[in-house]
Amino acid sequence: MEVIRPLTALGLMSGTSMDGVDAALLVTDGVDVFEYGKALSRPYDMEMRAELRSVSGHIPAEDDQHIKDVERKMTLFHAEVVSELLDAAGLRPENVDVAGFYGHTIFHDPSNRVSVQIGDGDLLAEQTRIPVVNRFRNSDIASGGQGGPLIASYHAALARDLEKPLAVLNIGGVSKLTWIGENGELLAFDTGPGNALIDDWMMKKHGTNMDFDGNIAAGGTVNERIVTTMMKRPYFKKVPPKSLDRDEFAQRIMDNLEGESVADGAATLTAFTAEAVAAAQTFLPKPAKRFIVCGGGANNPTLMRMLRQKIDVPVDVARKVGWNGDFLEAQGFAFLAVRSLFGLPISFPTTTGVPHSMCGGMFHSVPNAAKEKKIR
Numbered sequence: 001m002e003v004i005r006p007l008t009a010l011g012l013m014s015g016t017s018m019d020g021v022d023a024a025l026l027v028t029d030g031v032d033v034f035e036y037g038k039a040l041s042r043p044y045d046m047e048m049r050a051e052l053r054s055v056s057g058h059i060p061a062e063d064d065q066h067i068k069d070v071e072r073k074m075t076l077f078h079a080e081v082v083s084e085l086l087d088a089a090g091l092r093p094e095n096v097d098v099a100g101f102y103g104h105t106i107f108h109d110p111s112n113r114v115s116v117q118i119g120d121g122d123l124l125a126e127q128t129r130i131p132v133v134n135r136f137r138n139s140d141i142a143s144g145g146q147g148g149p150l151i152a153s154y155h156a157a158l159a160r161d162l163e164k165p166l167a168v169l170n171i172g173g174v175s176k177l178t179w180i181g182e183n184g185e186l187l188a189f190d191t192g193p194g195n196a197l198i199d200d201w202m203m204k205k206h207g208t209n210m211d212f213d214g215n216i217a218a219g220g221t222v223n224e225r226i227v228t229t230m231m232k233r234p235y236f237k238k239v240p241p242k243s244l245d246r247d248e249f250a251q252r253i254m255d256n257l258e259g260e261s262v263a264d265g266a267a268t269l270t271a272f273t274a275e276a277v278a279a280a281q282t283f284l285p286k287p288a289k290r291f292i293v294c295g296g297g298a299n300n301p302t303l304m305r306m307l308r309q310k311i312d313v314p315v316d317v318a319r320k321v322g323w324n325g326d327f328l329e330a331q332g333f334a335f336l337a338v339r340s341l342f343g344l345p346i347s348f349p350t351t352t353g354v355p356h357s358m359c360g361g362m363f364h365s366v367p368n369a370a371k372e373k374k375i376r
Helices: 044-055 065-089 123-129 138-142 152-158 196-206 212-218 224-230 251-258 262-283 300-310 325-341
Strands: 009-016 019-028 033-041 098-101 104-107 114-118 133-136 167-172 174-180 184-194 291-294 315-317 362-364
Touching: 009 065, 009 325, 019 065, 019 325, 033 065, 033 325, 033 362, 044 065, 044 104, 065 114, 065 123, 065 262, 098 123, 098 325, 114 138, 123 133, 123 362, 133 325, 138 315, 152 174, 152 184, 152 325, 174 262, 184 262, 196 212, 196 251, 196 262, 212 300, 224 262, 251 262, 262 300, 291 325, 300 315
Parallel strands: 009 098, 098 133, 167 291, 291 315
Antiparallel strands: 009 019, 019 033, 104 114, 133 362, 167 174, 174 184
C-alpha cells in the first residue's frame, strides 16, 4: 500500500434517474477532504436515455452485443465529460491522480449476489489518460453485502464538525440514507423510491423527463390509499442494511395509478417517496437531530415540503451547511477511488451488511499506447 497522502481525484456518477453524468474534482487522502474542485453536470440526450432504458433490468450475457454497445457509448460519453471538466478547471490529465467511475447500474439483486454496473474502465483510462477505479460494488456483493449505499464514509468525512446524530439523505433515482452517530457510528440503507418513479410517470403521461421543481405534483392531490398500500410492501419492514433496484416498486404502483391524472399521479409518487423516508426513522439507533438532503430530490420544493411535514426535526438542503448537494455522489466516488488506492475500507457491516469492513474497486491503468492519444 502506498503512503497515504492527498491526491487529486475526479469522480463520475451516472444515477438511476438516467438524467446524465455528474463530475467533480476533489483533493483528498480518503480520510479528510482538503479542497473541492470544479464540478459540472452534463445531461444525457434522449437517445442515450433510451439506450440506458433498453438495458435496464437485464443481466448481460457473455455475447450480449447490445449491452456492450450501450456500455461503450456510455463510457465514451463519460470521457467527453472528463475532458470538459478538465478544460473548465484548467487541468491536464497528468494533473489528476485517479478517476472514480461508478458506471451505471442496470440490475441490482443483492439477495442473489448480483449487481450489474456497466462502464468500461479500461476504455475510460485509455480515452482520458487518467487511471480509473470502477466496479466499487463487486467485492461487497461477492461477500454477501448489499453493494450499497457506498458513500457513507464520505458523508461522515463531510459531517465531522456537525452536531450528531445526523441523517444525510441522498435522493437520486432511489433514496439513500446515512445516519451518523455521536461517536462516528454509521448506518446506511435505501429508504425507498426517489426520483425514478416520478420521472417514469412524467415520461409516460406527460412526455417530459421529470417533474421540474415539483410543479406538476404541487397541483395534484395525493391518493393516500395508494401510498398506504405501497407502504405495506415487505421492504419497508426489513431491517437494514438493505438496498433497492430502481424498479422494485415500478410495476405495482404504475398499475395502481392507472386512471389518475398526471398531477395526482405525480403528487402520489412524491408523497410515497417522502413517506418511505419518514418511516425509515424507526430503524435509526437514535433519532437524528437534523436531516441534510442532497441529490436531485433536494431541488424539488414539493418533495422538500412533504418531507418537512412528515419529519419532526429540521430538514435542510445541503447548501445550508456549505456542501454542494448536486455533486455529493460524484465527489463521493472520487473519495472512494482514493480510499481504494490506499487499501482503505469502502463498505462496512452497518452500511452494506458485509461481514467485516472491506476495501473494493477495480484499478485500470493508462495503457502506454494511449498516452499520446487525444480524447475522441
